[in-house]
Amino acid sequence: MATKNVADQTLRVLKDNKLRVTPQRHVILSYLASHHNHPSVDTIHAALSKELPNLGASTIYNTLNTFVERGLVIELQNGDGSTHYDYFGTPHYHAICTNCGKIVDVSYEGFGKDEKEFEKRTAELSGYMISGNHMEVYGLCPECQVKLGIKRP
Amino acid sequence: MATKNVADQTLRVLKDNKLRVTPQRHVILSYLASHHNHPSVDTIHAALSKELPNLGASTIYNTLNTFVERGLVIELQNGDGSTHYDYFGTPHYHAICTNCGKIVDVSYEGFGKDEKEFEKRTAELSGYMISGNHMEVYGLCPECQVKLGIKRP
DNA sequence: CATTTAATTGTACTCATTACTAATTAAGAC
DNA sequence: GTCTTAATTAGTAATGAGTACAATTAAATG
Numbered sequence: 068m069a070t071k072n073v074a075d076q077t078l079r080v081l082k083d084n085k086l087r088v089t090p091q092r093h094v095i096l097s098y099l100a101s102h103h104n105h106p107s108v109d110t111i112h113a114a115l116s117k118e119l120p121n122l123g124a125s126t127i128y129n130t131l132n133t134f135v136e137r138g139l140v141i142e143l144q145n146g147d148g149s150t151h152y153d154y155f156g157t158p159h160y161h162a163i164c165t166n167c168g169k170i171v172d173v174s175y176e177g178f179g180k181d182e183k184e185f186e187k188r189t190a191e192l193s194g195y196m197i198s199g200n201h202m203e204v205y206g207l208c209p210e211c212q213v214k215l216g217i218k219r220p
Numbered sequence: 221m222a223t224k225n226v227a228d229q230t231l232r233v234l235k236d237n238k239l240r241v242t243p244q245r246h247v248i249l250s251y252l253a254s255h256h257n258h259p260s261v262d263t264i265h266a267a268l269s270k271e272l273p274n275l276g277a278s279t280i281y282n283t284l285n286t287f288v289e290r291g292l293v294i295e296l297q298n299g300d301g302s303t304h305y306d307y308f309g310t311p312h313y314h315a316i317c318t319n320c321g322k323i324v325d326v327s328y329e330g331f332g333k334d335e336k337e338f339e340k341r342t343a344e345l346s347g348y349m350i351s352g353n354h355m356e357v358y359g360l361c362p363e364c365q366v367k368l369g370i371k372r373p
Numbered sequence: 374c375a376t377t378t379a380a381t382t383g384t385a386c387t388c389a390t391t392a393c394t395a396a397t398t399a400a401g402a403c
Numbered sequence: 404g405t406c407t408t409a410a411t412t413a414g415t416a417a418t419g420a421g422t423a424c425a426a427t428t429a430a431a432t433g
Contacts, residue, residue, distance in 0.1 A: 087430055087431075088430075088431095089380065089381080089429075089430070091381070092380090108421085109420095121382075122381090122382090123382045124383090124421090125382065125383075125384095125421090125422080125423095126380080126382065128420090129380080129381080129422095149419090149420065150420080150421090162348045164348070171348075173342055173345050175341065185355075188328065189326055190359070192326050192327075192328060193324055193357075195324075195360060196360045196370065197315075197357055197359035198358055198359045199357075199359070200356060200357045200358060201354065201355075201356045201358075202354075202356075203355075204338070204339060204342045204346075204348070204352075205350070205351050205354075206348040206351045206352070207348060208346075208348055209347040240400075240410065240411070241399075242398080242399070242410095242411065242412080244411085244412070245411090261389080261390085262389095274412090274413070275412090277414090278392095278412080278413060278414075278415090279411080279412055279413065281390065281391075282411080282412080283411095301389070301420095301422095302388090302390095303389080303390090
């Protein structure tokens with residue numbers, strides 16, 4: 068059994084979600100699935116304009132909003148004024164640098180279980196019918212600690 | 221020992237943070253400390269314009285940004301396009317309704333401890349020097365579940 | 374293929390937030 | 404209390420992310 072490439076995988080994801088398969092959607096989702104750089108709309112636009120020269124910014128907004136509605140992708144704010152996007156393959160959360168805005172994925176064995184437990188507890192406490200969560204941790208990334216001359220205790 | 225009122229408490233908070241005490245800052249912080257409605261800049265402006273008729277929107281933005289920098293207040297997005305603010309008295313997190321945007325505070329015995337543990341683990345995994353976090357859970361609030369005719373399992 | 378229905382695009386627009394500047398004011402020294 | 408000065412405020416203009424809209428294009432279905 069050969070390993071599926073990203074294009075095949077994302078094609079299947081689109082079909083499974085009953086989304087009409089357009090080159091734009093396919094390319095955007097493939098970009099998100101193969102990069103872990105938490106791009107903004109601008110970043111995506113710049114990266115894909117070689118592949119699809121007529122790709123419009125409004126299409127990217129539309130497409131990403133559709134993906135977010137289906138839960139394929141999540142939105143992140145890092146304080147630079149624009150929204151960043153992340154394809155949500157395996158359970159993880161984010162550490163965001165308060166100095167340079169860098170976002171990294173964090174996970175550990177059992178995070179998925181902890182997360183479910185947290186959602187269940189929240190449902191009991193609040194009465195909300197939970198559909199998802201964001202966990203973000205803020206701080207200085209290793210590079211900025213060096214750059215700012217900060218010693219770790 | 222008499223219980224301090226909100227105005228006295230917030231005055232102390234401003235002084236402790238070495239912030240110059242202005243009526244604007246005092247009134248805005250008192251509003252946040254005595255309301256748990258997670259207001260936007262507009263909401264605050266509308267609520268305080270009786271008390272301070274000349275209060276400018278830019279002052280509210282400046283003031284809130286100052287408070288956020290000092291960690292007195294945190295920012296929240298509920299998807300309506302504007303930023304909401306919350307005075308951070310005791311450790312808690314937020315449940316946000318994906319239908320109406322309502323934000324409620326959630327906490328439980330031991331949440332503060334869990335939170336610290338989570339930050340410590342994140343520091344070890346990512347190398348970040350942690351200064352804070354946001355935990356948010358999304359779902360339908362009880363009112364919207366009824367409104368949308370959804371049965372809870 | 375032909376039809377139907379949805380997606381894309383570009384432009385115009387909205388509106389939250391920031392930048393900038395002149396006028397005002399809080400805090401501390403005398 | 405008055406003075407000094409450095410910070411804050413308020414108003415307006417500017418920015419820029421994101422949305423609305425209408426015409427065009429393209430995917431799905433049979």
